[in-house]
Amino acid sequence: xxxxxxxxxxxxxxxxxxxxxxxxxLAFIVLSLLLxxxxxxxxxxxxxxxxxxAVTLKLxxxxxxxxxxxxxxxxxxxxxxxxxxxxxxxxxxLADSQNxxxxxxxxxxxxxxxxLQLERIAPKRESWxxxxxxxxxxxxxxxxxxxxxxxxxxxxxxxxxxxxxxxxFQNNFLEELFVAVLLSIAAGALLSRQAxxxxxxxxxxxxxxxxxxxxxxxxxxxxxxDEFEELGVxxxxxxxxxxxxxxxxxxxxxxxxxxxxxxxTRLRAVAENALQWNPSPEAYREALSDCLEESxxxxxxxxxxxxxSEVETGSVQLRIATVNISDLATQVIDLYRAVxxxxxxxxxxxxxxxxxxQGDQARLLQxxxxxxxxxxxxxxxxxxxxxxxxxxxxxxxxxxxDSGIGIPxxxxxxxxxxxxxxxxxxxxxxxxxxxxxxxxxxxAHGGTxxxxxxxxxxxxxxxxxxxxxxxxxxxxxxxxxL
Amino acid sequence: xxILVVEDDKKIASFVQNGLRQAGFAVDHAANxxxxxxxxxxVPYDAAVVDVMxxxxxxxxxxxxIRHRKINTPVIILSAKRTVDERVYGLQIGGxxxxxxxxxxSELLARIQGLIRRSTGAAESTRVSAGNLTIDLLKREAxxxxxxxxxxxxxxxxxxxLMRNAGRIVSKTMILEHIWDYSFDPQTNVVDVLICRLRSKxxxxxxxxxxxxVRGAGYVLKA
Numbered sequence: 001x002x003x004x005x006x007x008x009x010x011x012x013x014x015x016x017x018x019x020x021x022x023x024x025x026l027a028f029i030v031l032s033l034l035l036x037x038x039x040x041x042x043x044x045x046x047x048x049x050x051x052x053x054a055v056t057l058k059l060x061x062x063x064x065x066x067x068x069x070x071x072x073x074x075x076x077x078x079x080x081x082x083x084x085x086x087x088x089x090x091x092x093x094l095a096d097s098q099n100x101x102x103x104x105x106x107x108x109x110x111x112x113x114x115x116l117q118l119e120r121i122a123p124k125r126e127s128w129x130x131x132x133x134x135x136x137x138x139x140x141x142x143x144x145x146x147x148x149x150x151x152x153x154x155x156x157x158x159x160x161x162x163x164x165x166x167x168x169f170q171n172n173f174l175e176e177l178f179v180a181v182l183l184s185i186a187a188g189a190l191l192s193r194q195a196x197x198x199x200x201x202x203x204x205x206x207x208x209x210x211x212x213x214x215x216x217x218x219x220x221x222x223x224x225x226d227e228f229e230e231l232g233v234x235x236x237x238x239x240x241x242x243x244x245x246x247x248x249x250x251x252x253x254x255x256x257x258x259x260x261x262x263x264x265t266r267l268r269a270v271a272e273n274a275l276q277w278n279p280s281p282e283a284y285r286e287a288l289s290d291c292l293e294e295s296x297x298x299x300x301x302x303x304x305x306x307x308x309s310e311v312e313t314g315s316v317q318l319r320i321a322t323v324n325i326s327d328l329a330t331q332v333i334d335l336y337r338a339v340x341x342x343x344x345x346x347x348x349x350x351x352x353x354x355x356x357x358q359g360d361q362a363r364l365l366q367x368x369x370x371x372x373x374x375x376x377x378x379x380x381x382x383x384x385x386x387x388x389x390x391x392x393x394x395x396x397x398x399x400x401x402d403s404g405i406g407i408p409x410x411x412x413x414x415x416x417x418x419x420x421x422x423x424x425x426x427x428x429x430x431x432x433x434x435x436x437x438x439x440x441x442x443x444a445h446g447g448t449x450x451x452x453x454x455x456x457x458x459x460x461x462x463x464x465x466x467x468x469x470x471x472x473x474x475x476x477x478x479x480x481x482l
Numbered sequence: 483x484x485i486l487v488v489e490d491d492k493k494i495a496s497f498v499q500n501g502l503r504q505a506g507f508a509v510d511h512a513a514n515x516x517x518x519x520x521x522x523x524x525v526p527y528d529a530a531v532v533d534v535m536x537x538x539x540x541x542x543x544x545x546x547x548i549r550h551r552k553i554n555t556p557v558i559i560l561s562a563k564r565t566v567d568e569r570v571y572g573l574q575i576g577g578x579x580x581x582x583x584x585x586x587x588s589e590l591l592a593r594i595q596g597l598i599r600r601s602t603g604a605a606e607s608t609r610v611s612a613g614n615l616t617i618d619l620l621k622r623e624a625x626x627x628x629x630x631x632x633x634x635x636x637x638x639x640x641x642x643x644l645m646r647n648a649g650r651i652v653s654k655t656m657i658l659e660h661i662w663d664y665s666f667d668p669q670t671n672v673v674d675v676l677i678c679r680l681r682s683k684x685x686x687x688x689x690x691x692x693x694x695x696v697r698g699a700g701y702v703l704k705a
Contacts, residue, residue, distance in 0.1 A: 292698020299584060300667050306564065307666070335662050338636065338675045366666045373669045434669055 017192045024188030029181055036173050043169060047162035048141075052128070055143050058090060059155040063145050066094075066153060071103070074153075078105050091140060091156040093118060099152060107158050111138050118142070123152060131156065138163075198228035202235060209239070216243065252305070259301050267294040307366075308437045318360035318444060325396060326351040328361075329387045332368045336376060344382045347372070351389035355396050357465045359445045367441040370434040371400045371461055378459070379404035394467055395447075401460035407453040415451065483598065484508040486530040488518035488544065489560065490537055494583075498531060501587045502594075515539025522548045527555045529594050529601075534561040534572070542575055549576035556597035558590070588651030588699050595650065610645045612703060615689055617642055626687050636661060637680050644693060644703040653700035677701060 012018050066074045074094065081087045087105060091113075094103040099119050106115070111133045121129055123144035131140040142156030205219040218239060219232045267290075274287035329349035340347035357364075368387070375385045383403040390397050407415060416439050438461075442449045446466050453459040485507045489495040492513075499509045510525065512518035515536040522530060522544070532541040545557055559577040561568060569580045579593050608619045614627045622638055624631045633641065639661050644652065654673045658664045661676075681693055694702050 289697035295584070296698055303564070303667060331662070331664075334636070335664060335668065335672055336670075338679055339670055339672050342675055342679075362665065365664070369664070369666070369668055377670060 017189075017196050020192035020195065021185065021188035024191060025181065025184045028184035028188075029177075032177055032180060036177070039173075040166065040169070044162065044166055047165060048159075051157050051159075051162060052141060052143070055090075055141060055155050055157045058092075059143050059145050059153065062092060062155065063147060063153055066147055066151075075103065078103075089157050089161045091115075091142070091154075091158075093152075093154040093156075095119070095152040095154070097150040097152070099123075102151070107140075107160075111136055111158060111160070113140055118154065123154065129154075129156075133158075198232065202232060206235075252309070256301075256305050259305075260298055263294045263297040263301070267291055267298070270294065304434075304437065308440055318363060320358055321361060322356050323359045323361050323364055324353070325355040325357060325389045325398060326353045328365055328368055329389070331365060332372050332387070335369060336372050340376055340385065343376065343379075345376055345379055346384045347376070348384070349387040349389075351387065352391070355389050355391055357396050357445075357467060359465065360441075363441045364445070367438045367463075368398075368400070370438050374434055375400055375402035375404060375459070375461075378402065378406075391467060395464045396467055398463040398465065399460055400463075401458060403458045406455040406457055406459055407451070408455055409453075412451060412453060483528045484510065484525065485594065486510050486512065486518065486521055486525070486527045486532075486555075488512045488515065488530065488536065488541065489533045490514060490535075491533075494533075497587065498590070501591065505591055513537070515541060515544045519544045519547055522553060522555065523551060528598050530555050530557045531590070531594070532557055532559055532577075534559060534563070534568075542572060542577075545572075545577055546575045554601070556601045558593055558597065560585070586651075586653050586699050588696070589653040589656055592647055592650050592652055592656065595647075610642070612645050612648045613689075613692070615645070615684075615692065617645060626684075626689055629687070631683060631687050633680070633683065636676060637683065640676055640680055644701065648703045651696050651700045651702045656700070 062074060062077065065077045071094065078087065078092055082105065088108045090105070091107050092103070092105040093101060093115065095101050095118075099122065101115070101119060104115055106113075113131055113133050115131075117131060118129070123129060123146075129142040129144065131142060133139070138159050140156040140158050142154050144152060144154045147153055202219055205217060208214060209217045218236050270287050270290040274284060279287070326349075329351045333347055333349055336347055372385060372387070379385055379402045385400070385402045388399045388401070415435050439449055442463055442465070448464045450462045451459065452462070483506070485502055487495060487498050487502070487509055489498065489511070490513050495511055495513070499511055502509045507528075510521055510527075512521050516538045518530075518532065518536070518541075519539060521527075532545060534541040536544070541559065545559070548555065548557075556578045557576065558579045558581060559572045560581055560583060561572070562583045564582045572580050578597055581590060581593065610617050610619070615624065616626075617624045617638070619642065622635070624633055624638060624641055640657065643657065643660050654671070657673045657676075658668070662672075677693060677695075684690075684692060692704050694704065696702055
């Protein structure tokens with residue numbers, strides 16, 4: 001029970017909200033105390049200055065009253081003042097030229113001063129004498145004036161009055177401070193609640209998304225224009241991206257399932273068919289060969305899909321080395337020469353021998369082969385397929401153009417989709433995955449790919465690859481764009 | 483000739499064993515890495531077929547161990563993973579060849595025979611013959627009963643490859659790798675096209691039906 005309690009307390013203590021509140025209150029208290037110290041010091045010194053002015057005025061008044069030796073007038077004046085209570089905190093002393101006390105009016109307070117001491121202190125002009133009380137910290141501030149008959153008059157005032165004021169100030173302040181601390185804790189709690197509300201909203205919005213995997217949910221955003229709005233926007237962007245990726249994976253899984261189902265169905269049908277009847281050994285042999293061919297087809301498709309996802313997700317590192325574009329073109333032409341000759345298609349390359357890029361030789365070869373394969377497939381007999389390369393300061397431009405059937409304008413943007421196959425090409429062999437792989441390889445190399453096509457006249461694919469080395473950061477950055 | 487097969491899947495193991503026995507090899511089978519290692523260290527084999535994913539001790543560690551003990555039996559690695567990195571790693575630690583599952587048995591057999599031929603160091607002949615068809619590897623020339631057949635370089639390479647493996651099925655994958663050094667799947671079947679051209683040239687010279695298609699497996703040149 002006690003442990004549960006303390007762990008609960010520790011949990012509360014660990015919350016950012018609690019810490020924010022405490023920090024806010026502490027800062028408030030420290031600032032208040034500093035302010036108090038400053039005000040106290042200011043008040044006390046201004047009160048002292050006030051007292052001294054009062055003492056000086058009184059001294060002037062009594063000196064004038066005394067005039068040239070009228071001690072009676074002075075005594076009368078003191079008596080009236082004292083009666084009126086205005087001498088409550090004052091001391092008045094008249095001494096002869098030998099500094100022997102003639103007349104002494106003590107302050108009404110019960111603090112005892114040793115006034116005899118004053119007979120031993122020679123007064124100086126314009127300077128204050130400070131008489132300490134017996135056994136206490138109080139100090140009497142005394143001003144002196146020499147009268148015309150060379151007698152001495154002294155007026156002093158104790159600190160009692162201003163101490164009363166200061167004590168009052170102190171007590172009031174402490175009371176207010178107590179209230180202020182309570183208020184500051186409340187304000188701190190409120191403030192941190194306000195400040196953390198967007199964070200809590202984010203946490204709340206994230207909860208169900210993480211629990212259920214529903215990446216469709218979004219954080220509600222207040223257009224406050226502050227950092228929290230930006231954080232919210234960022235979170236939503238991240239979800240957007242995850243959502244697109246998941247959609248992409250889902251879509252490609254659907255395509256894989258669909259593409260694999262077809263040969264699997266044929267495989268099953270052939271096997272089942274062969275088992276149902278009592279065919280001749282030749283028919284069995286035929287059926288088994290069909291099965292082999294279909295399973296080969298399944299495998300090819302699986303490999304192609306794995307290739308694409310490997311390049312796209314970067315699960316396989318590119319083996320970066322220097323790659324000569326011209327060699328690449330020669331290799332691809334060598335691979336497709338027989339196929340092109342069979343269809344009487346002129347397959348040529350025009351690449352300067354010195355063009356070098358940084359990349360994965362095997363993947364780039366695969367990319368170029370896929371494009372040439374594609375071009376030959378869609379080019380009618382006696383057509384032409386060309387590989388051209390040129391360079392500017394920072395990149396290599398590689399183009400593959402054909403005199404083929406072209407792509408209808410409404411389909412141009414769809415060719416990169418994994419599932420897309422132009423209607424006319426449905427009868428053609430191929431998996432419709434080649435171009436997705438081409439794009440993935442180009443992107444992984446930090447390049448770009450464009451396609452322009454005129455129906456009935458031909459298609460041109462333009463690939464731009466950076467001449468400089470493909471560093472890891474760009475690799476990662478471009479992968480994230482896929 | 484004795485061959486060690488280390489494979490934990492019973493069906494694949496018996497399929498490989500049966501095939502190899504039919505091809506005239508003696509075969510020992512181990513179902514896990516430790517058993518395989520023990521056999522490889524005690525029996526002198528002419529070749530070994532080792533699966534990567536094995537119980538107790540994986541295939542790569544087994545190969546590492548036998549190479550560590552200076553046993554140079556040629557090893558073909560079988561793996562379900564087809565990443566380039568793994569292939570490279572497998573060959574680095576001492577594998578001699580690498581095949582990805584699913585594989586065609588004919589290809590496995592051809593690769594085993596190739597490895598044994600290389601490891602026994604049989605001198606490469608500069609002339610290869612099949613029937614009255616002869617190729618001269620120095621002149622890169624094919625002759626039929628002394629008469630030169632006009633072949634393009636790739637057609638010659640293909641004929642050479644088929645003749646060297648006369649009587650054995652060679653798969654399209656093997657041809658692609660051997661002739662063009664290309665390890666992907668070209669969508670148009672460039673191998674079919676080249677075979678077709680070679681056939682028609684040989685037919686024209688009167689060598690009829692010497693290259694046979696084995697559906698779903700590859701091609702074979704009649705010995």
